[in-house]
Amino acid sequence: MALSDFSILDSRRADDLGEYRRQLNAWLDEHADDLAPTQAAPTLDEHMAQMQRVKKRLFDAGWMRFGWPERVGGWGGSAMLRTELGAVLSERELVDPGKFSLIEVLAPTLIDFARPELAADVVPRLLSGEEMWCQGFSEPNTGSDLASLSCRAVPDGDAETATTWRVNGQKVWTSLAQYSERCVLLTRTGPADSRHRGITAFFVDMDTPGVTVRPLEMINGVREFAEVFFDDVPVPTERMLGPRNGGWSVAMSILPYERSSCFWQRIAYLYKRLERLVEAAPKDDRSAEVVGDVALQLHALRARSRATQHRLASGATLGAETSIEKVLLATAEQALYDAARRLLPGVVEFDDDPVAESWRTEYLYSRAATIYGGTIEVQRGIIARRLLDLGTEP
Amino acid sequence: MIDAAERGLFEESVRTAFARAAGERGAPVDGALAELGWLELLAAEPADAVAIVFRALGSAHATASALDDVVASALGRGTSAEVAVLLPESGASDPPGRTVGDRLRATGLATARVDTAREVLVPVGTEGGTNLVLVPAADARVAPVRGIDPEAGLRAVTIDLDPGAARAPDVVDWEEGVALARRAISHQVAGACRAMLELARRHALERVQFGRPIAQFQAVRTRLADALVACEALDAALAAAADESGPATAALAKAVAGRTARTVGAECQQVLAGIGFTTEHAFHRYLKRTMLLDGLFGAADDIVLSWGRRLLDGGQVPRLIEL
Ligand SMILES: Cc1cc2nc3c(=O)[nH]c(=O)nc-3n(C[C@H](O)[C@H](O)[C@H](O)COP(=O)(O)OP(=O)(O)OC[C@H]3O[C@@H](n4cnc5c(N)ncnc54)[C@H](O)[C@@H]3O)c2cc1C
Numbered sequence: 001m002a003l004s005d006f007s008i009l010d011s012r013r014a015d016d017l018g019e020y021r022r023q024l025n026a027w028l029d030e031h032a033d034d035l036a037p038t039q040a041a042p043t044l045d046e047h048m049a050q051m052q053r054v055k056k057r058l059f060d061a062g063w064m065r066f067g068w069p070e071r072v073g074g075w076g077g078s079a080m081l082r083t084e085l086g087a088v089l090s091e092r093e094l095v096d097p098g099k100f101s102l103i104e105v106l107a108p109t110l111i112d113f114a115r116p117e118l119a120a121d122v123v124p125r126l127l128s129g130e131e132m133w134c135q136g137f138s139e140p141n142t143g144s145d146l147a148s149l150s151c152r153a154v155p156d157g158d159a160e161t162a163t164t165w166r167v168n169g170q171k172v173w174t175s176l177a178q179y180s181e182r183c184v185l186l187t188r189t190g191p192a193d194s195r196h197r198g199i200t201a202f203f204v205d206m207d208t209p210g211v212t213v214r215p216l217e218m219i220n221g222v223r224e225f226a227e228v229f230f231d232d233v234p235v236p237t238e239r240m241l242g243p244r245n246g247g248w249s250v251a252m253s254i255l256p257y258e259r260s261s262c263f264w265q266r267i268a269y270l271y272k273r274l275e276r277l278v279e280a281a282p283k284d285d286r287s288a289e290v291v292g293d294v295a296l297q298l299h300a301l302r303a304r305s306r307a308t309q310h311r312l313a314s315g316a317t318l319g320a321e322t323s324i325e326k327v328l329l330a331t332a333e334q335a336l337y338d339a340a341r342r343l344l345p346g347v348v349e350f351d352d353d354p355v356a357e358s359w360r361t362e363y364l365y366s367r368a369a370t371i372y373g374g375t376i377e378v379q380r381g382i383i384a385r386r387l388l389d390l391g392t393e394p
Numbered sequence: 395m396i397d398a399a400e401r402g403l404f405e406e407s408v409r410t411a412f413a414r415a416a417g418e419r420g421a422p423v424d425g426a427l428a429e430l431g432w433l434e435l436l437a438a439e440p441a442d443a444v445a446i447v448f449r450a451l452g453s454a455h456a457t458a459s460a461l462d463d464v465v466a467s468a469l470g471r472g473t474s475a476e477v478a479v480l481l482p483e484s485g486a487s488d489p490p491g492r493t494v495g496d497r498l499r500a501t502g503l504a505t506a507r508v509d510t511a512r513e514v515l516v517p518v519g520t521e522g523g524t525n526l527v528l529v530p531a532a533d534a535r536v537a538p539v540r541g542i543d544p545e546a547g548l549r550a551v552t553i554d555l556d557p558g559a560a561r562a563p564d565v566v567d568w569e570e571g572v573a574l575a576r577r578a579i580s581h582q583v584a585g586a587c588r589a590m591l592e593l594a595r596r597h598a599l600e601r602v603q604f605g606r607p608i609a610q611f612q613a614v615r616t617r618l619a620d621a622l623v624a625c626e627a628l629d630a631a632l633a634a635a636a637d638e639s640g641p642a643t644a645a646l647a648k649a650v651a652g653r654t655a656r657t658v659g660a661e662c663q664q665v666l667a668g669i670g671f672t673t674e675h676a677f678h679r680y681l682k683r684t685m686l687l688d689g690l691f692g693a694a695d696d697i698v699l700s701w702g703r704r705l706l707d708g709g710q711v712p713r714l715i716e717l
Contacts, residue, residue: 017717080717087717148675264717275711292702295711296653299646300627303634306715315443324626327619383622384615388595394610 041354053197055129073124083261087268097269101262113241136171147196153187167230175225199247220364259322281343297332320386323379330369335368412454452585459507468574478508487692491518500553525563530614543682565624573644587658594662617661624657652694655684
């Protein structure tokens with residue numbers, strides 16, 4: 001379909017979000033059978049195939065194009081349109097928000113920092129489900145202290161004129177690396193102790209000789225992240241994102257996207273999961289107290305997240321204050337799955353039906369909410385220093 | 395909504411007036427509010443009026459009878475210093491009055507306005523809805539509430555009379571009164587919480603132990619960070635209650651207020667330690683005020699329980715706000 005086929009041209013504007021939502025829901029209702037997952041308890045392979053299939057349908061029908069710039073195959077309009085799309089898909093349990101919203105973490109990086117021809121070539125592939133990408137930041141010795149990373153990139157010849165760089169080192173906990181065609185990779189290009197001043201970002205093809213992916217089984221039994229080894233991997237200079245030694249800004253630029261649209265999508269999903277819990281929990285006062293408490297936390301979080309997105313849409317730059325919603329989200333997510341474990345006794349620990357299987361996997365996965373994207377301790381540190389002006393730690 | 399400049403100006407004058415009044419501890423600020431045009435703003439822009447005035451009441455630890463005005467105006471009645479409003483008993487949010495046989499009986503709380511008012515406006519719950527009945531103030535038995543926070547100036551009121559003595563009833567939407575009262579009280583809690591956090595934050599920077607300010611200890615930083623997260627959650631819930639006004643968002647804001655006060659009170663008290671444990675320090679006043687406010691128009695725990703019951707009954711979780 002083309003943009004002109006839409007009766008909602010105006011929903012390219014944020015104030016028509018309600019109309020966009022209405023028409024999107026109508027379209028999803030109409031195509032419900034086609035889009036529905038084919039398995040009750042999909043394996044990760046099946047899940048990934050399902051997500052890419054849904055993305056393809058949505059891209060072909062145009063929904064995946066709203067909110068993205070025209071120079072990368074989008075139809076323009078407010079970024080809130082794509083936030084809304086992710087939220088609606090999550091609520092309908094058509095995609096898993098953690099995996100789907102990787103688009104929000106990775107595509108804007110390409111749009112903002114890649115050569116325009118590169119962005120125009122690859123972003124549509126990500127949106128249309130043709131490709132998956134991953135984020136190679138963390139390393140065995142580099143978690144919270146990202147500026148200490150050591151995976152090295154060295155120019156073939158002079159740094160100013162080299163057409164190729166060679167990468168050596170290792171990344172770890174790289175989500176969905178084994179499904180990915182490309183990786184947004186942070187490398188050390190300055191002296192070993194150059195910290196954030198000596199980091200460069202590259203967009204690396206995962207099928208380049210020298211790249212080895214070893215999937216790791218997570219605590220919930222799913223092999224969702226991986227170790228990635230780089231052994232003298234050649235990367236063309238034209239795949240550099242941002243300037244040489246400018247990789248820190250590339251990494252930091254992700255924050256506003258992650259803390260706005262990704263969060264809203266995750267919140268939508270958590271509401272849906274709370275609804276599932278409400279259906280299954282015994283109808284007594286203990287349940288009422290527990291689900292009431294989770295609903296309260298989700299409500300405050302949703303209110304906060306909404307305000308943040310409106311600030312972003314009106315041109316504000318997001319910064320340290322988004323650590324507040326990061327803490328609220330991590331806390332609410334874990335509270336929800338703690339509630340499930342309490343109100344559905346034995347389900348997480350003993351039962352083997354598909355419904356129990358998903359509560360178990362998600363319960364275990366929810367423990368990562370205080371770890372990834374900056375641990376909760378790191379967030380509190382930012383809040384103390386930047387928002388409360390308590391000075392630096394010794 | 396008033397624009398940002400008008401809002402800033404009004405906020406500033408409210409703050410100054412309350413700061414002046416705070417010199418005389420416990421002295422009510424009703425006079426100052428009247429001069430500032432509180433009633434006019436409440437009639438024209440209730441959301442802004444309630445947000446600005448009650449937040450300032452909270453942060454200045456001031457007392458006023460403004461809650462009477464909030465309830466009366468939300469119920470569509472004129473406001474007057476001559477008419478006190480009977481508020482629900484502690485913990486309750488139902489109308490305080492009921493008819494038993496041919497008697498009108500009511501038990502509730504009132505602000506200090508009841509001491510000088512000519513009449514008391516009594517919300518009376520009936521099968522057909524809530525009626526408002528005007529009772530001569532002389533027919534109300536009034537006793538001061540000491541409790542944890544005598545400075546709040548609340549009164550316990552009981553009424554038991556032949557409705558013949560009361561003026562003709564009016565049917566009103568009680569939920570509207572409850573919703574705006576809950577928002578007002580939650581703003582007051584928000585103001586008090588910010589005040590507690592600022593006391594603790596300043597203390598952390600100034601207090602030196604083991605040769606450095608205690609603000610450098612990560613355990614202290616974490617407590618204050620969590621207190622700020624709680625304050626921000628409350629502000630967000632209050633903004634949502636203004637944007638999507640109605641009984642549900644107001645109830646949830648009141649519940650968030652109770653939870654926030656509990657977190658902020660506990661974290662700040664621990665950081666203030668011995669110094670904050672004396673009544674010479676301002677902390678205790680704010681802590682006690684927030685404890686008292688949790689019991690007005692429904693406590694957080696009760697709101698959470700009834701919201702939870704509603705979710706279980708309906709099998710759904712209302713989203714309440716959209717992007
Ligand atoms: C499910 C999952 C998916 C992930 N996906 C990706 C991905 O796709 N790409 C990627 O690059 N990374 C990914 N990560 C890695 C993630 O970003 C790191 O785990 C995270 O940054 C924390 O680093 P770490 O695990 O090394 O913990 P560490 O930094 O070693 O921290 C260990 C503990 O010490 C605390 N600590 C550390 N520093 C401080 C401090 N200054 N003050 C107080 N406490 C501190 C931490 O809070 C934590 O409790 C993923 C992780 C998980 C769990």
